[in-house]
Each structure stands twice: as C-alpha cells, then as structure tokens.
Amino acid sequence: MGLANLARRKGSVLFSSENLIRYTFSLRSTRGFASGSDENDVVILGGGPGGYVAAIKASQLGFKTTCIEKRGTLGGTCLNVGCIPSKALLHSSHMYHEAIHSFANHGVKVSNVEIDLSAMMAQKDKAVSNLTRGIEGLFKKNKVNYVKGYGKFLSPSEISVETIEGENTVVKGKHIIIATGSDVKSLPGVTIDEKKIVSSTGALALTEIPKRLVVIGAGYIGLEMGSVWGRIGSEVTVVEFASEIVPTMDGEIRKQFQRSLEKQGMKFKLKTKVVGVDTSGDGVKLTVEPAAGGEQTTIEADVVLVSAGRTPFTSGLNLDKIGVETDKIGRILVNERFATNVSGVYAIGDVIPGPMLAHKAEEDGVACVEYLAGKVGHVDYDKVPGVVYTNPEVASVGKTEEQVKALGVEYRVGKFPFMANSRAKAIDNAEGLVKILAEKETDKILGVHIMAPNAGELIHEAAIALQYDASSEDIARVCHAHPTMSEAIKEAAMATYDKPIHI
Numbered sequence: 400m401g402l403a404n405l406a407r408r409k410g411s412v413l414f415s416s417e418n419l420i421r422y423t424f425s426l427r428s429t430r431g432f433a434s435g436s437d438e439n440d441v442v443i444l445g446g447g448p449g450g451y452v453a454a455i456k457a458s459q460l461g462f463k464t465t466c467i468e469k470r471g472t473l474g475g476t477c478l479n480v481g482c483i484p485s486k487a488l489l490h491s492s493h494m495y496h497e498a499i500h501s502f503a504n505h506g507v508k509v510s511n512v513e514i515d516l517s518a519m520m521a522q523k524d525k526a527v528s529n530l531t532r533g534i535e536g537l538f539k540k541n542k543v544n545y546v547k548g549y550g551k552f553l554s555p556s557e558i559s560v561e562t563i564e565g566e567n568t569v570v571k572g573k574h575i576i577i578a579t580g581s582d583v584k585s586l587p588g589v590t591i592d593e594k595k596i597v598s599s600t601g602a603l604a605l606t607e608i609p610k611r612l613v614v615i616g617a618g619y620i621g622l623e624m625g626s627v628w629g630r631i632g633s634e635v636t637v638v639e640f641a642s643e644i645v646p647t648m649d650g651e652i653r654k655q656f657q658r659s660l661e662k663q664g665m666k667f668k669l670k671t672k673v674v675g676v677d678t679s680g681d682g683v684k685l686t687v688e689p690a691a692g693g694e695q696t697t698i699e700a701d702v703v704l705v706s707a708g709r710t711p712f713t714s715g716l717n718l719d720k721i722g723v724e725t726d727k728i729g730r731i732l733v734n735e736r737f738a739t740n741v742s743g744v745y746a747i748g749d750v751i752p753g754p755m756l757a758h759k760a761e762e763d764g765v766a767c768v769e770y771l772a773g774k775v776g777h778v779d780y781d782k783v784p785g786v787v788y789t790n791p792e793v794a795s796v797g798k799t800e801e802q803v804k805a806l807g808v809e810y811r812v813g814k815f816p817f818m819a820n821s822r823a824k825a826i827d828n829a830e831g832l833v834k835i836l837a838e839k840e841t842d843k844i845l846g847v848h849i850m851a852p853n854a855g856e857l858i859h860e861a862a863i864a865l866q867y868d869a870s871s872e873d874i875a876r877v878c879h880a881h882p883t884m885s886e887a888i889k890e891a892a893m894a895t896y897d898k899p900i901h902i
C-alpha cells in the first residue's frame with residue numbers, strides 16, 4: 400500500500416520532480432520583474448478573494464501590481480456581504496439557540512436569555528471591518544497599489560477608472576485580470592427592495608426579527624440565512640423549485656440534512672415555484688404553484704429572501720468593446736491558464752465557470768499569476784470542498800454517490816455515524832455521519848461527505864486524501880487522536896475497504 404501510494408504521489412501533477420525543477424527555475428527568473436515605468440505588470444479588476452489574493456501573490460512574485468476595487472473596501476462579496484458576516488451571524492444565533500436548547504442538558508442554568516439584535520449586528524460589522532482593513536494592511540505590506548474606483552476597459556491593456564472621489568484616471572497593465580465576482584440572481588416579477596424583499600445582503604442587516612420569513616431557494620444562502628433567523632425566532636418556510644434541497648449534495652446526506660433542519664423548525668415547500676408577489680399590504684403575499692404547474696396557493700410573509708443563485712458580474716466593463724467572450728449565462732470563458740480569448744486579458748473567481756466559492760476564487764487567483772510568472776498553476780475543481788455552515792454543518796469533497804453511479808465506476812461505500820463516536824457522545828452532539836466512496840478495484844477515494852457540527856473543519860483531511868490520490872486504507876491506517884470527531888473519518892474509511900471497530 401505504502402509503495403503504491405508513493406508511486407502515485409510521484410506521478411502527481413503538484414509535486415512531480417519535473418514540475419519542481421520548473422518551479423525553481425521560474426522563481427529565479429521572475430524575481431525583480433517589476434519595471435520602474437508607470438505601466439503595471441499586472442492589473443486586477445476587483446478586490447474580492449479572487450482579486451486581492453491574486454494581487455498579493457503577483458506582487459510577491461515580483462510583478463508591479465495594481466488592484467482596482469469600486470466598493471471602497473477590500474475583500475469583495477465574501478468579506479463584506481457574504482462568507483464573513485453570514486458566519487458571524489450563524490455563530491451568534493447558534494450561541495443563543497444553544498443557551499435555550501442545550502445548556503440545561505449540560506447542567507448550565509441560564510434564565511432571561513434574550514437577543515440584542517443591534518449588538519449581534521455590531522459584532523458582525525466589527526468582524527467585517529477588522530478583516531477588510533486587514534487586507535488593506537496586507538496590500539501595503541506586499542506593495543500592491545490600490546485604486547478605489549469603478550474600472551472599465553478602454554483597450555485590452557488600459558482600464559479607465561472613475562475613482563470614488565469622482566476623478567478619472569487610466570491604469571495600464573501588460574496583463575489584466577478580471578475578478579469582478581458575482582451578484583444576486585433576480586427572479587422575474589420579484590423586485591428586491593432590501594426591506595421586505597431582500598437579497599442575502601439585506602438578510603444580513605435586518606433591523607427586526609421577521610415573524611415569518613419565506614426563503615426562495617434551498618441552496619447555501621437560503622439554508623444558512625434561514626437558520627440564522629429561524630434560530631432567533633422567525634418561522635422559516637423555504638420554497639424550492641427542485642425536488643430536493645441543495646441539489647448538488649450527495650442524496651443520502653441531503654435527506655438526513657433536510658430531516659435535521661425540519662426538526663429545528665424549518666419548513667420546506669419543494670417542487671414549488673413562486674409565480675407572483677404582492678407587497679401592497681403590510682407584509683408580502685407570495686403566490687406559489689407546483690413546479691410542473693397546477694393549483695396556486697398563497698404564502699404570507701413579513702420578509703422574503705431571494706436566494707435562487709448568483710450571476711457573474713460583468714456589467715459596465717466594456718467586454719464587448721474589447722471582444723471578450725462569455726457563455727450564455729454571462730460567465731467569462733477562459734482556458735486552463737485563465738486566459739480569455741483576448742491576448743493579455745485573464746479572468747478568475749465567480750465571474751468564470753466553476754463553483755462560486757471564495758476558496759476556489761483564491762486558488763484561481765494564485766494559479767493565474769503563477770502561470771503569468773511562467774510557473775505551473777494548479778486548481779482541480781473536482782477537489783474543491785463545499786461546506787454549508789448550518790448546524791449540523793454539511794461538508795463534502797469529490798464526487799457524490801449519484802455522480803459516481805453516473806460515471807459507471809464500480810465503487811464501495813463506507814459509513815460511520817457520529818452516534819458511535821466517543822467525542823460526539825461525550826459532548827452530547829452526535830447527529831450526522833461520515834460517508835466515503837472509493838473505487839472498488841483500486842480503493843482510491845472518490846468522494847467524502849460529512850454531516851457533523853464541525854464538518855467544515857473535518858473535511859480537510861479528506862481533501863488532502865483526494866488531492867494525493869489516497870485510498871480509504873491510507874486514511875484508516877493513519878493514527879487519529881482519541882477522542883476526536885476525526886476518528887469517525889478513520890472508521891468510515893475502515894468500513895469502506897474492511898470493517899470498522901466501533902460499530
């Protein structure tokens with residue numbers, strides 16, 4: 400087993416000796432690359448996780464780099480109105496929920512547990528401003544020029560910027576990377592006013608707890624933000640067009656996940672579409688009907704969250720003028736080096752095809768500038784972990800069972816429930832399981848799916864295993880500390896190729 404793995408790893412794209420040699424040579428050749436002229440080596444349009452990480456990396460590689468961001472703060476959707484504020488609210492609302500529902504089981508008595516919504520929002524805002532200012536500090540440390548303003552193409556090597564002070568300037572670059580991210584996808588006939596009908600941005604800043612919250616779309620945003628408001632008192636109904644929640648998730652995990660959310664009070668109307676919205680009264684009346692057509696019914700809400708996906712943001716960039724190709728849904732088309740069809744113009748992150756995730760955007764950014772420096776960038780979209788940060792969290796990496804079946808690969812499944820994990824029992828939080836899929840013939844891991852309170856942390860062992868083409872036996876033979884939730888991964892791995900011990 401060990402030798403077989405070593406051989407596999409020697410052949411891995413990341414660490415082959417040939418690549419290492421190329422990497423070392425290119426490192427030497429790009430040092431001191433920055434020219435003294437006004438022209439930049441690299442200009443990055445957008446300062447989100449894709450753009451700011453690409454900018455820092457480019458500067459570290461010796462490129463003279465400028466990042467243009469219109470928002471006035473760095474960090475993009477993720478830090479300002481996405482990952483960070485949502486996780487802050489998820490944590491605060493979880494603490495409240497635990498105080499009410501779990502503390503007593505542990506002998507901790509509390510009375511008069513109350514929500515102070517403005518304090519909760521202030522804590523979230525503090526987290527956001529600390530982190531966004533931190534990125535400005537990183538720009539200074541890494542000598543990235545930062546231009547605050549709206550940029551658009553004048554030519555493939557020139558960006559005209561209207562600064563937030565209202566001045567106009569032109570930024571020139573040998574290479575221009577588009578990292579303008581994504582925006583909320585609107586639904587026909589549903590106008591977002593960020594008061595009664597909100598996008599995720601409005602849902603992160605409500606000033607009152609809505610009595611009835613209707614969520615359109617049972618994806619990442621709907622379930623996370625639905626959890627936040629549901630935990631602190633809203634009645635949450637989720638309307639989903641598809642026949643299941645988070646359609647991209649492994650089916651078996653998804654079913655257990657839905658049951659868990661239902662136990663917490665979330666209601667689901669699956670295979671249902673919204674066909675009309677009336678905001679004329681105090682609240683909102685939504686007219687819905689079965690996705691396949693049929694009898695219409697009305698749902699009443701105080702606030703409606705539209706979370707039916709996001710769309711690439713390229714508005715006002717003048718892409719037509721310079722001839723950058725996009726697909727039918729507006730994503731910029733790039734090759735494996737993130738180059739568009741226009742020489743010198745590249746694109747990364749949410750604005751190109753692939754999972755719309757912050758860590759994927761970051762990987763794109765690093766790989767894109769490594770290619771520019773003559774190195775070998777590497778992003779494998781099949782191995783990008785995904786996490787829904789509810790409670791329990793659901794995390795996965797690699798293929799779902801449905802995808803493996805569709806590929807016609809013969810496979811084995813190993814599962815281990817947290818009910819049989821000592822740490823989970825010790826802390827009285829034993830909901831969920833680990834599920835591993837491995838190729839039958841070689842035992843190579845194809846996908847790992849975890850539902851657990853800390854699944855988003857646990858998944859990285861699996862991500863590393865997938866990246867190194869590990870077998871389930873490889874994981875099972877690694878000594879895991881006791882008592883930890885990670886032992887459930889080891890046991891699920893044992894169940895994949897042989898038998899687990901503790902069940």
Ligand SMILES: Cc1cc2nc3c(=O)[nH]c(=O)nc-3n(C[C@H](O)[C@H](O)[C@H](O)COP(=O)(O)OP(=O)(O)OC[C@H]3O[C@@H](n4cnc5c(N)ncnc54)[C@H](O)[C@@H]3O)c2cc1C
Nearest residue numbers: 445447448449469475476481482550580748749755756757
């Ligand atoms: C509520 C919510 C929660 C999320 N939670 C998670 C999570 O937990 N984990 C996760 O991985 N992902 C999460 N995401 C997704 C994540 O935010 C995105 O995948 C990520 O931000 C994409 O990074 P990006 O750099 O491609 O684009 P963005 O972060 O969207 O950044 C693009 C930036 O470009 C700027 N820009 C656009 N056009 C111009 C222009 N013409 N000139 C100058 N600047 C411009 C924008 O102002 C923006 O700041 C969440 C998203 C939302 C909405």
Ligand SMILES: NC(=O)c1ccc[n+]([C@@H]2O[C@H](COP(=O)([O-])OP(=O)(O)OC[C@H]3O[C@@H](n4cnc5c(N)ncnc54)[C@H](O)[C@@H]3O)[C@@H](O)[C@H]2O)c1
Nearest residue numbers: 616617618619620621639640641706707708709755786787
């Ligand atoms: N934890 C995270 O990593 C995280 C958190 C939030 C957002 N995100 C990212 O942001 C993106 C956008 O999030 P999202 O939740 O808006 O999108 P999503 O793609 O995750 O889910 C959208 C859901 O809406 C449903 N839908 C689409 N049209 C509909 C309609 N007309 N009526 C009812 N349902 C409809 C879809 O079937 C799907 O289930 C995600 O793709 C994700 O990549 C990630």
